[in-house]
Amino acid sequence: MLAQVAKFKLLLDCFYPLGARLLSSFVGLRGGVILLSCCLTLPVIAADRIDNDAPSEQKVMLEKYYQQALYAYFQGDVLAALSQFSLLEQRYPQGLKNIPDYLRKQDIEPELLKGALSLSFGIEDQAAEIFQRLLVDYDSAEKRTQAWFLLGLTYYRQEQWQKASRSFGQINEAQAGDYLDVQSHDQWIYLQAQLRSLHPDMITEQGNVQDAESEQNYWQEALSADSIYHYYLKYNQALATLQSGDMQLAIGQLKALIDKPKQGFSQFVNSWFSPLISESSLTSEEQEVAHQQEIYGVLDRAKLTLAYVLLQQDQPQQAYRVFSQIRREGLDGEAAVLGYGWAAAKSDELQNALGIWQSLIQQTHFSEYTLEAYLASAYAYEKAYAPRQSVAILKTGLNRFEQALVELSETRQQVSQPGFLLQLAQDFESSQPALISSTANVDQDGALKLLVNQLGVSNEFRHYLAALQQTQTLELRLTDWQQRMAYYELMLDEREQQKLQRAQVMLQNQIFAQLPALVEQRDALAQTMIMAEQQGDAEALMAAQYQQWVERLDQAQQRLQKIETLKAQLQQPALKAEYAERLKRIKGTLVWLASEAYPDNRRQAQKALAELDQLLDKANQQQKQLLIELQGRPDYATQRQQVASIAVRIDRQLQKNQGLQKSLVKKLNQELTQLIDQQQGKVNDYILQAQLAMVRLNDQALQQNQAQGTQIPAIDIGRPPQLAPTVDEVQTP
Amino acid sequence: MTIKQAAKNAMQTAHTWYPGLSSMVRNLLVLLALGVLLASQGVKAQQNDDTSQTLSVQEQLQALKKEVIALNRDLFVLEEDLLFPSSTQLVVYLAMDVGTYFDLDSVEVKLDGKTVTHYLYTEKQQEALVKGGVQKLHLANLAQGEHEISAFFIGKGPHEREYTRATSLVFTKSADAKLLELRIVDSSASQQPEFSVIEL
Numbered sequence: 010m011l012a013q014v015a016k017f018k019l020l021l022d023c024f025y026p027l028g029a030r031l032l033s034s035f036v037g038l039r040g041g042v043i044l045l046s047c048c049l050t051l052p053v054i055a056a057d058r059i060d061n062d063a064p065s066e067q068k069v070m071l072e073k074y075y076q077q078a079l080y081a082y083f084q085g086d087v088l089a090a091l092s093q094f095s096l097l098e099q100r101y102p103q104g105l106k107n108i109p110d111y112l113r114k115q116d117i118e119p120e121l122l123k124g125a126l127s128l129s130f131g132i133e134d135q136a137a138e139i140f141q142r143l144l145v146d147y148d149s150a151e152k153r154t155q156a157w158f159l160l161g162l163t164y165y166r167q168e169q170w171q172k173a174s175r176s177f178g179q180i181n182e183a184q185a186g187d188y189l190d191v192q193s194h195d196q197w198i199y200l201q202a203q204l205r206s207l208h209p210d211m212i213t214e215q216g217n218v219q220d221a222e223s224e225q226n227y228w229q230e231a232l233s234a235d236s237i238y239h240y241y242l243k244y245n246q247a248l249a250t251l252q253s254g255d256m257q258l259a260i261g262q263l264k265a266l267i268d269k270p271k272q273g274f275s276q277f278v279n280s281w282f283s284p285l286i287s288e289s290s291l292t293s294e295e296q297e298v299a300h301q302q303e304i305y306g307v308l309d310r311a312k313l314t315l316a317y318v319l320l321q322q323d324q325p326q327q328a329y330r331v332f333s334q335i336r337r338e339g340l341d342g343e344a345a346v347l348g349y350g351w352a353a354a355k356s357d358e359l360q361n362a363l364g365i366w367q368s369l370i371q372q373t374h375f376s377e378y379t380l381e382a383y384l385a386s387a388y389a390y391e392k393a394y395a396p397r398q399s400v401a402i403l404k405t406g407l408n409r410f411e412q413a414l415v416e417l418s419e420t421r422q423q424v425s426q427p428g429f430l431l432q433l434a435q436d437f438e439s440s441q442p443a444l445i446s447s448t449a450n451v452d453q454d455g456a457l458k459l460l461v462n463q464l465g466v467s468n469e470f471r472h473y474l475a476a477l478q479q480t481q482t483l484e485l486r487l488t489d490w491q492q493r494m495a496y497y498e499l500m501l502d503e504r505e506q507q508k509l510q511r512a513q514v515m516l517q518n519q520i521f522a523q524l525p526a527l528v529e530q531r532d533a534l535a536q537t538m539i540m541a542e543q544q545g546d547a548e549a550l551m552a553a554q555y556q557q558w559v560e561r562l563d564q565a566q567q568r569l570q571k572i573e574t575l576k577a578q579l580q581q582p583a584l585k586a587e588y589a590e591r592l593k594r595i596k597g598t599l600v601w602l603a604s605e606a607y608p609d610n611r612r613q614a615q616k617a618l619a620e621l622d623q624l625l626d627k628a629n630q631q632q633k634q635l636l637i638e639l640q641g642r643p644d645y646a647t648q649r650q651q652v653a654s655i656a657v658r659i660d661r662q663l664q665k666n667q668g669l670q671k672s673l674v675k676k677l678n679q680e681l682t683q684l685i686d687q688q689q690g691k692v693n694d695y696i697l698q699a700q701l702a703m704v705r706l707n708d709q710a711l712q713q714n715q716a717q718g719t720q721i722p723a724i725d726i727g728r729p730p731q732l733a734p735t736v737d738e739v740q741t742p
Numbered sequence: 743m744t745i746k747q748a749a750k751n752a753m754q755t756a757h758t759w760y761p762g763l764s765s766m767v768r769n770l771l772v773l774l775a776l777g778v779l780l781a782s783q784g785v786k787a788q789q790n791d792d793t794s795q796t797l798s799v800q801e802q803l804q805a806l807k808k809e810v811i812a813l814n815r816d817l818f819v820l821e822e823d824l825l826f827p828s829s830t831q832l833v834v835y836l837a838m839d840v841g842t843y844f845d846l847d848s849v850e851v852k853l854d855g856k857t858v859t860h861y862l863y864t865e866k867q868q869e870a871l872v873k874g875g876v877q878k879l880h881l882a883n884l885a886q887g888e889h890e891i892s893a894f895f896i897g898k899g900p901h902e903r904e905y906t907r908a909t910s911l912v913f914t915k916s917a918d919a920k921l922l923e924l925r926i927v928d929s930s931a932s933q934q935p936e937f938s939v940i941e942l
Contacts, residue, residue: 069921069942073835073876080875084866092814099815112874130811132804167800476799483810490817497824651820655813662809669802676799 071097071104075112075119082122087130094123121155128163131479137163154180154188158197165200174204182231191233199238202228206245225249237300240266240307247314256322263315267308267331309339316348325355343369343378350385359393370405375416375456377688380695383409387702396706403699403706410696416456417689423457424681430674433461434477444474456688464684470677477673480666487663494656501652505643512639524625524632531621538614547607548600550614558599566592826881831919834859834880834891835942838871839927844905844935845898846871846926851880852892858882879924886915893924895937911939 078093097104105119124139140160147153161176177197185194205224225246232238247262312335319328329352335345346369353362366389369382383406390399423429433444444465445458464470541549548559569588576583822831834851846868851859859880863871871877892910899905913920921942929936 073921073942076835076837076874076876077878079873080867080870080877083870083873083875088811088814091811092818095811095815096818130807131800132807133800134804135808473799476803479803480806483806486810487813490813493817497820500824648824651823655816655820658809658813658816662806662813665802666806669799669806673799 067101068107068109071101071107072109072112074100074104075108079112079117082126087126091123091126091130094126118152118155121152121159125159128159128166133163133167137167150184151188154184158185158189158193161197161200165204170204170207174201177201177204191236195232195236195238198228198231199236199242202242202245206249237303240304244307244311244314247311251314251318256318260315260318260322263311263318266311267315267334305336306339309335309341309345313341313345313348316345316352320348320352320355323355325352328352329356343372343376347378347381347385350382350389354385354389354392359389363389375413375459377691380406380410380413380692384695384698384702387699387706391702391706396709400703400706403703407696407699407703410692410699413456413692414689417460417685417692420457420460421682421685424678424685430477430677430681431481431670434474435481437471437474437478444471460681460684460688464680467680470680473673473677473680477670477677480670480673484663484666484670487659487666491656491659491663494652494659497652498649498656501645501649505645508643515635515639524628528625531618531625535618538611538618542611547603547610550610551603551606555599555603562592562595562599822881826883828919829917830883830885830915832880832882832884832915833878833919833921835921835923836871836877836879837923837925838868839925841868841872841926841928843900843928843933844895844926846895847897849879849896849924850894851924852894853882853884854889855892876923884915884920886917888912888914891922891939893937893939895924895926899935900933905935907935907937909937909939911941913941 081089
């Protein structure tokens, strides 16, 4: 029973590139990702027996609909597959229960497939309804395991955490091991761990875990050895420990996570990637880069967290080392550089700190880290007893802050332009971390790009953006259908015209006048037959060949007569009598033949006449019907009504879609505007801080000058140290 | 999409989930603690605020998608009625069995000697056929009466050899829709693929 295992491939990225929202910025690093990759392994599930009484034509059609749905599904065309399912169920309401076993080549249970496709297409309500119904119907453990798992995923996407947890909780470890494949099993483990970490009360509900640490260990052990979820669980575990206040334990956990790749990263990569390379249609290089980037991203975040914890624990030297391992090109690169400077400053290496921050200051783009570097540098100069340099850097900073405000103002204008968000959604790729890529053609690419990408890490924002993109896809489809409806209306008009023209041509050519003439001919033939019958003229009913023979005989007799006449005129001897006798014999033979064939000929003639009568009668009726139709106007009322009805529905959906699109644009615009407001507030705060510091420093410098009468020399800040990536073979996309 | 592709998508999208760290300069230590707190509590609060709107958008989008599926279905029915009425309709399906002995590259279909379809198959399409899918290869209008259909299959046969085979069928089109199926079946006895056209 367990030997046959099949896989459902949910195409979640098609319409839900981000799946459910992330549970937490820190804790739920992996949460939404799971749904994107929900690849399910479903066991063999026996179908209900096919109804043997059903007409074979219906069975054939049912199978063809289902097989076409499979064809679409295996190619990743979710909409086509769901439409085929819809068509099947419209024609055969109980059809999915009657799919024959021989069509389950991949051991796919049809109804579960429909539910999974619904989930993939983003129709969670429908998916949940299907899974709940199936759970009532199913009795085998394997069916139920699959259904509970899918239902749990559905609830997770719907953000119904309690229900999701309860659904996952219906599966025990043994069932999960038996009936879920490794990938699905890992997802099941990770999602439960996520739910428990956010809702500790669920632990008591489950009643199977004693404390957080043992629970985390339990999850870690339950995951497969090669699972990437290990990274996320470890990181989340360390954060939970931090939250509990046990800094030393948290540091140990973070260090363990960071050290893991050094112990066997290559081995991990190979074992993780090789199956993908062999089966996926995507290039192995792309996959490898994506996997590496994901792992490096998690490690960067872990290092950043560890470094700041070490700073907090007054271990700046160690923090300094950890900061230096964070990739500069990663998402946490600038944050790491800023912290790197702070670690140096805390170690009393002010020169180094200034050099590090200088590297941020030299960045031309807008970023809170580049701006804060001015204040940090001023702090370092002040600490190094260089108030003039501190004032100088603050002055430069003030100019930069003013410039940042201008950039933010321009960004606000650009964001409010109609079409900006629509274009952003159109270009949105769920697989790309940046909403605006570095190669994107954006005029104001400084602050705008930064802010949009900054907001792009918000799951909420990406969720709305994905929804907007989906409405755009739907709009395109609906518009295409709208055009098709217009085309069909025109087509019906044309058909009507063509039909009218054909009728006119037929009437003009007097095609219908030919039938009475044919009837007249038939009547004449019938009359001939009656005459032949009355007169006993058997020759009249003989075939054409016979008539030819008779004709030839007549010609021969005439010729003989002529020869005899001419011979008499020329006084030549007459022909031998045997010529005439020969012709007489032939004539006699013909008469005998006609006489012999007469009864058969008469019978056949009567039969043929009767058939001809029937045909003429039928033709007459058809002609009358045709004449009635031709005289009336062509009627396509039913088709027109169908077209009009669908056109109205399309228009209605287009309107709804546009309404939804507007509200999404409004929401996204609000989010962006809010972020710009926050950034402006932050920059204004920097300005205020800088101005206050300048006043204070100017005062100090004045007092210092007055006291010493000398000028403070500038400090050589030197070159900023280089950041080194953790692993040498880092590939940048 | 294969299971591996889905896994790949998951990993590609993973970096989109990294949360941004807010200001770290002002008070690093406080910030770190705040960050962790935000992880567990702030988000919960945010969820409550945003849930109503999120659900509303989700519900609207779901309703829209449901209606799009229903529209697609009805459009399919309408188009068949309008363009291919059953009195003249001819449907040619293509089905494939295991596929051990034959890798399908292309199929050419001729009706009464005229080429009506020439289809090239991708790996994914071939895979879909082998897994039990059926392709509606040709849909057309055909006059009632006797006709002949011929199908030419090109691909790779046993031992990776180029393989071209043909099959044909004479059939009678009546007033009802005519369904034909081109079948490629592995024959374990001959260890060769077998091709046929059948009337459904």
